[in-house]
Amino acid sequence: MTEVTYYTQEGLDKLKEEVHYLTTTGRQLISKAIAEARDKGDLSENAEYDAAKEAQGLHEAKISKLKTTLASARLIDESKLDLTKVLALSIVKIKNLKNGATMSYQLVAETEADLKIGKISVKSPIAQGLLGKSVGDKTEIEVPAGKIEFEILEITR
Numbered sequence: 001m002t003e004v005t006y007y008t009q010e011g012l013d014k015l016k017e018e019v020h021y022l023t024t025t026g027r028q029l030i031s032k033a034i035a036e037a038r039d040k041g042d043l044s045e046n047a048e049y050d051a052a053k054e055a056q057g058l059h060e061a062k063i064s065k066l067k068t069t070l071a072s073a074r075l076i077d078e079s080k081l082d083l084t085k086v087l088a089l090s091i092v093k094i095k096n097l098k099n100g101a102t103m104s105y106q107l108v109a110e111t112e113a114d115l116k117i118g119k120i121s122v123k124s125p126i127a128q129g130l131l132g133k134s135v136g137d138k139t140e141i142e143v144p145a146g147k148i149e150f151e152i153l154e155i156t157r
Contacts (some may be wrong), residue, residue, distance in 0.1 A: 005069065006088045011112035015073065019066045020060065030056045057094045084153050088122050088129045093154035097138065102153065
């Protein structure tokens with residue numbers, strides 16, 4: 001059974017666009033590469049043909065995986081998010097109690113995660129340590145650098 005994954009409208013749209021691109025343009029490009037390799041002669045000794053067929057297999061596997069993800073994807077109505085505790089799609093401002101640094105993260109689906117813009121996967125250690133907590137709560141989270149204690153300063157959408 002596949003795991004249900006929650007998405008923002010933006011993340012769901014990107015996933016749909018990627019599936020569409022791979023099933024249309026992506027397949028055409030691979031088909032063209034196979035045809036070009038086939039035109040180069042004996043298929044039993046044609047490494048280019050073998051590589052193109054392997055690329056096709058990987059491409060189809062990726063499409064299959066994305067379609068499975070899309071089938072189990074659920075859109076979260078951001079207007080109905082509970083802002084009293086940390087949930088998927090919450091934007092959380094936290095303070096590192098050891099060094100005083102503050103940071104904000106939005107908890108998103110794994111495929112939407114992008115640390116450069118402050119989006120972390122709900123499956124990441126920090127997100128797991130924050131889920132279900134409220135403003136003012138302190139939590140100790142195990143990260144690769146060791147245990148760090150954070151305080152939740154703010155929860156928004």
